[in-house]
Amino acid sequence: MRDDVFILGVGRTPVGEHWHLGLRELAAAAIFEALDDAGIESVDALYVGNMLSGGVNGQENLATLVADAAGLLPVEAYKVEAACASGGAAVRAATLAVASGAARVALAVGVEKMTDGVGETVAEGLATAADQDFEASHGFSFAGLSALLMRRYMHETGAARDDFAAFSINSHRNAAANGRAMFREAIDRDDFRRSPMVASPICVLDAAPICDGAAAVVVASREVLRSHHRPVRIAASAVATDTIDLGSRADILHLRSAAVSAERCFRHTGFGPDDVDLFEAHDAFTIIAALSLEACGFAPRGEALRFATEERIGLAGDLPMSTFGGLKGRGHPVGASGTYQVAEATLQLRGEAGPNQVAGARRALAQSVGGHGSVAVTHLLEV
Amino acid sequence: MDLPRYHRLRGAYYRLEGRRCTGCGAVAFPPRPACRGCGGRELEVHALAPRGRVHSFTEMATAPRGFDPPHLMALVELEDGPIIAAQLTDIDPEDIAIGMEVEMVTRRIQEKGPHGYLVYGYKFRPPVPRGEAS
Ligand SMILES: [Zn+2]
Numbered sequence: 001m002r003d004d005v006f007i008l009g010v011g012r013t014p015v016g017e018h019w020h021l022g023l024r025e026l027a028a029a030a031i032f033e034a035l036d037d038a039g040i041e042s043v044d045a046l047y048v049g050n051m052l053s054g055g056v057n058g059q060e061n062l063a064t065l066v067a068d069a070a071g072l073l074p075v076e077a078y079k080v081e082a083a084c085a086s087g088g089a090a091v092r093a094a095t096l097a098v099a100s101g102a103a104r105v106a107l108a109v110g111v112e113k114m115t116d117g118v119g120e121t122v123a124e125g126l127a128t129a130a131d132q133d134f135e136a137s138h139g140f141s142f143a144g145l146s147a148l149l150m151r152r153y154m155h156e157t158g159a160a161r162d163d164f165a166a167f168s169i170n171s172h173r174n175a176a177a178n179g180r181a182m183f184r185e186a187i188d189r190d191d192f193r194r195s196p197m198v199a200s201p202i203c204v205l206d207a208a209p210i211c212d213g214a215a216a217v218v219v220a221s222r223e224v225l226r227s228h229h230r231p232v233r234i235a236a237s238a239v240a241t242d243t244i245d246l247g248s249r250a251d252i253l254h255l256r257s258a259a260v261s262a263e264r265c266f267r268h269t270g271f272g273p274d275d276v277d278l279f280e281a282h283d284a285f286t287i288i289a290a291l292s293l294e295a296c297g298f299a300p301r302g303e304a305l306r307f308a309t310e311e312r313i314g315l316a317g318d319l320p321m322s323t324f325g326g327l328k329g330r331g332h333p334v335g336a337s338g339t340y341q342v343a344e345a346t347l348q349l350r351g352e353a354g355p356n357q358v359a360g361a362r363r364a365l366a367q368s369v370g371g372h373g374s375v376a377v378t379h380l381l382e383v
Numbered sequence: 384m385d386l387p388r389y390h391r392l393r394g395a396y397y398r399l400e401g402r403r404c405t406g407c408g409a410v411a412f413p414p415r416p417a418c419r420g421c422g423g424r425e426l427e428v429h430a431l432a433p434r435g436r437v438h439s440f441t442e443m444a445t446a447p448r449g450f451d452p453p454h455l456m457a458l459v460e461l462e463d464g465p466i467i468a469a470q471l472t473d474i475d476p477e478d479i480a481i482g483m484e485v486e487m488v489t490r491r492i493q494e495k496g497p498h499g500y501l502v503y504g505y506k507f508r509p510p511v512p513r514g515e516a517s
Contacts, residue, residue: 120448127447133392134413135468137384138492138504139443139450145468147441148458155439155481199443199456200476245413247458247466252439 005098006231007381008105009038009218010343014180015331017115018212023050023057024069026214027111031070034107034216034343039228043218044103046070046077049090049110051335053079055125056117066109076103081335082239083129084284086110087215088338088368088377094219095237095379104221110339111214122210126334129371131245143207143285145246145372147199150287153253154201157302161201164286165192166308167321168205168328171283174315175325177355182211182331206286208332215339217346232346235271235363236380238264244374255288255373258295262367265380266297273297276380277361278348279319280341282369283326292367293321296378320358323348338368342379349383384493389502394428396504399487401465403429412465433487435461435507442476449493459485459507473508486510 011033013026021029027048035041048063059065063077082089087110094106114122127136130145153159168187175181187205195205225231240260246252266272273296283289290304298319299307307313313321324330324344327337345364347353367378394400401412405427409420412431417424438458446454455471457479471479472490485507492504 123447131413131468133388134395137502138456138468139447139454139470140456140468141443141447144441144443144454144456147443148439148456148468151441151481152439152458197442197444199441202441243419245468247438247468248411248413248419252458252466 003099003101004222005095005219005234006222006225007217007234007342007346008220008224008229008231009034009040010346011037011216012180012340012343013214015182015211015213015333019115021212023053023059023062023111023113024065026113026212027066027109028070030111030214030216031107031109034218038218040105040218043072043075043105043107045094045097045106046072046075047090047093047106047108048077048079049086049108049335049339050079050112051081051083051086051129052112052114052125055128056121057113066111082375082377083370084282084334085338085368085370085375085377086335087340088342088366088379089239091217091339091342091379092237092239092377094217095234098219098221104224106219107216108219108339109214109216110336112333112335113212114210114333115212134245141199143202144199146285146287147202148246149252149291149372150201150285153287153290156253159305162189162193163305164206164290165189166305166310166313167283167286167289168192170310170313171322171326171329174323174356175329178324178330181325181329182209183325183329202285208284208327211331211333213331213333213336213340215336215343217339217342230350232349233382234379235382236265236268239375239377240264241375242373244371246372253291255291255295255369255376257373257376258292258367258369261376261378262296262365265365265378269380271363271380276319276363276365278323278345278358278364279321280323280345280364280366281321281326282367283322283328284332288369288372289321291373292369296365296367315356315358323353323356323358338377341366341368342381345381349381384502386500397489399431399433399505400428401431402426410463410465412467431461431463431465435459435485437479437481437483437485438466439481440471440479455479457507470506471508472506484510
């Protein structure tokens with residue numbers, strides 16, 4: 001990046017089923033909180049991360065709707081879509097706008113309003129992240145495709161279903177302490193074991209929930225910094241892609257997009273996995289959390305489940321994961337999740353994470369993965 | 384899936400038509416305009432041999448709208464190399480195993496859309512000895 005880019009403010013709505021709030025209200029609430037947090041009233045550009053507004057809400061031209069709702073007209077605004085990684089991609093877009101000098105202050109907001117759809121509408125919407133002609137149209141749901149990864153992983157490593165429980169237990173434990181999380185209760189291994197099957201071997205407690213939410217991040221150039229700010233620097237930002245269909249990948253258990261985007265962040269900064277104090281992972285399914293750990297170099301191939309003990313990934317561990325509950329516990333409003341990750345990592349680095357605080361955190365990796373690894377957005381944040 | 388899309392996909396759905404690179408010989412399914420092996424843009428239609436082995440599989444608890452239960456889905460590694468995502472049929476869920484042989488069969492994939500027409504295409508099943516094919 002040419003110029004330094006800083007996060008000056010963050011906003012997050014509670015995640016859940018917001019029956020009385022629509023896309024307008026959710027996005028505006030997150031934006032207001034982020035602008036107030038930054039002490040800034042106007043921005044040069046607005047990037048809206050969202051996946052399902054067309055299919056589930058019947059609303060495209062979404063960024064115009066959001067700019068209007070938040071009183072930001074006639075700001076430059078458009079929607080950024082990268083499947084489940086849309087919220088991360090919006091942060092990337094805002095970062096590029098500031099790094100290039102095109103904007104002094106840019107706003108990224110991720111918003112998803114899934115409960116406007118009932119029955120099959122949301123499931124069919126989520127399946128559009130896969131190859132429509134050759135996966136979704138043959139009857140694959142998003143969970144069904146993840147199940148293929150998990151089954152193959154168990155086959156190659158000898159892992160048992162129960163071995164994946166550690167990720168969900170960790171996410172729920174952290175979510176229980178996060179007042180904005182969807183699930184505020186801890187779970188144990190028995191809960192995991194008893195959880196009903198969605199797509200074998202994936203159970204309900206392997207999977208993140210359908211929900212609503214919005215998160216926003218204000219990014220700005222150095223010249224905007226004032227003494228009242230607690231800036232977090234975006235040390236690196238990267239996006240990478242892989243085949244949209246699972247079968248065309250050389251190795252379905254290697255999330256190449258996650259690996260390449262993380263590697264770009266490490267190469268750009270000179271840091272490595274050992275320099276990261278916490279990892280906001282894309283734990284939409286436990287198998288994706290495991291594959292992300294391996295792709296980023298935190299765990300060797302086939303070792304993620306042995307790595308994921310409470311001592312390692314808990315808040316006091318070597319690599320705390322999903323510190324505010326992650327997608328599994330905080331909730332996964334799809335196109336907003338990547339923005340939540342960056343907002344939560346920012347609070348960690350400012351030392352404002354409350355009961356979720358990782359002591360002494362100075363560097364955080366936030367990685368948002370779309371379409372089972374067909375796209376990944378990775379940000380390395382630093383104070 | 385609406386009719387124009389189904390019509391466009393019939394070669395792939397009925398005959399497993401992928402692409403073969405005239406430069407390096409790499410075979411791709413789904414078909415795509417650029418070769419993933421060498422980046423070449425000269426590809427010819429290539430029907431894949433309709434046999435392979437189960438690479439991974441799942442039984443979905445509920446079938447999506449327009450699909451029938453039991454909903455058995457797999458990645459099948461074809462003899463020609465590509466791994467294809469497809470439904471399994473004519474098999475009990477407990478009999479499926481990674482590595483087992485399967486063959487392509489043309490079946491109804493989904494019944495969908497305002498006109499309720501049927502979409503046919505490939506599924507995979509355990510090989511049936513010649514003469515016994517249903
Ligand atoms: Zn080639």
